[in-house]
Amino acid sequence: xxxxxxxxxxxFLGAGKTTLLQNILTQEKQLERKIAxxxxxxxxxxxxxxxxxxxxxxxxxxxxxVCCTIQGQLEVQLENMLREFELxxxxxxxxxxxHPIEVLDACMSPLFAEKLSIQGIITIIDANRWKDxxxxxIQLRKLLIxxxxxxxxxxxxKIDQLKEAEQANIVSEVQSLNTNGxxxxxxxxNVPLSQLRNxxxxxxxxxxxxxxxxxxxxxxxxxxFSKPIDLDAFEQFLKEMPDTIYRIKGYIRFTHSDKPxxxxxSYGMPLYMKEQMNRKNTLVFIGENLNHQVLETTxxxxxxxxxxx
Ligand SMILES: Nc1nc2c(ncn2[C@@H]2O[C@H](COP(=O)(O)OP(=O)(O)OP(=O)(O)O)[C@@H](O)[C@H]2O)c(=O)[nH]1
Numbered sequence: 001x002x003x004x005x006x007x008x009x010x011x012f013l014g015a016g017k018t019t020l021l022q023n024i025l026t027q028e029k030q031l032e033r034k035i036a037x038x039x040x041x042x043x044x045x046x047x048x049x050x051x052x053x054x055x056x057x058x059x060x061x062x063x064x065x066v067c068c069t070i071q072g073q074l075e076v077q078l079e080n081m082l083r084e085f086e087l088x089x090x091x092x093x094x095x096x097x098x099h100p101i102e103v104l105d106a107c108m109s110p111l112f113a114e115k116l117s118i119q120g121i122i123t124i125i126d127a128n129r130w131k132d133x134x135x136x137x138i139q140l141r142k143l144l145i146x147x148x149x150x151x152x153x154x155x156x157x158k159i160d161q162l163k164e165a166e167q168a169n170i171v172s173e174v175q176s177l178n179t180n181g182x183x184x185x186x187x188x189x190n191v192p193l194s195q196l197r198n199x200x201x202x203x204x205x206x207x208x209x210x211x212x213x214x215x216x217x218x219x220x221x222x223x224x225f226s227k228p229i230d231l232d233a234f235e236q237f238l239k240e241m242p243d244t245i246y247r248i249k250g251y252i253r254f255t256h257s258d259k260p261x262x263x264x265x266s267y268g269m270p271l272y273m274k275e276q277m278n279r280k281n282t283l284v285f286i287g288e289n290l291n292h293q294v295l296e297t298t299x300x301x302x303x304x305x306x307x308x309x
Contacts, residue, residue, distance in 0.1 A: 013096030014266025
């Protein structure tokens with residue numbers, strides 16, 4: 001029986017893991033390979049799963065991080081995948097705060113020794129965030145560095161947002177942290193599959209098994225609006241919200257349009273994309289030390305204010 005290739009996609013919140021996965025799936029489809037995806041999200045709802053084509057087998061691990069609280073569930077899902085489908089490869093998209101080595105550990109269970117062939121860890125970095133990482137907490141900086149150090153391939157993404165001189169600096173920083181890995185620079189995670197395949201896991205140096213999240217207090221918060229929101233008021237909310245909210249994603253309906261929008265926010269940058277399908281107006285917030293009560297009250301006020309006439 002041939003073994004199924006496994007790729008682990010790692011990288012901080014909003015770095016471009018889902019964008020990368022979409023690019024990969026398009027290319028894999030052209031090669032007519034049978035692919036499955038395992039997606040792990042910190043929150044209780046998954047927004048990214050809508051980005052995966054319907055014909056691709058998908059298992060979701062929600063409401064916890066695969067590298068600690070739900071490691072056992074990853075093993076179960078891998079087993080289910082192998083039982084249910086004839087596959088060429090499985091891509092595992094980890095949460096933005098996962099420690100890739102612990103995800104690797106879960107895949108290396110003796111249960112799968114003959115069935116899985118672990119191809120490696122692909123870490124994607126948001127080049128801008130990397131440049132400004134001194135603004136992050138020590139724990140987050142440490143996590144970013146470890147995601148780079150343990151990667152077999154590092155994609156330095158969002159280089160469209162960097163000046164050329166900055167690129168050279170970041171390249172040498174990343175190379176000095178990971179001398180064995182391969183470094184590629186990307187825009188919108190655009191990379192030929194041939195550059196990502198045929199990489200085998202190098203022996204990993206031991207790492208301190210710190211449960212980063214316990215120190216980070218990284219939390220997710222989900223809110224569903226029942227009515228449309230005023231765009232200006234929403235943008236004002238984004239400006240005023242705590243800067244420890246690193247990531248927002250979901251669907252939102254505005255008063256000026258009858259179509260919902262897919263909303264993405266990472267590292268201060270909002271992005272709105274009109275959706276054709278009807279979606280529940282649910283946003284997922286991910287951040288450190290989120291005060292759920294304050295956030296809930298503010299969002300309810302925003303909804304009331306948007307609908308006062
Ligand atoms: N300007 C720019 N934006 C990008 C690039 N790559 C991705 N993005 C945008 O960055 C945002 C986050 O990208 P995702 O692919 O969802 O990031 P992610 O790592 O899957 O995010 P999480 O799952 O929340 O951790 C989206 O709005 C993307 O369109 C890039 O190279 N340049």
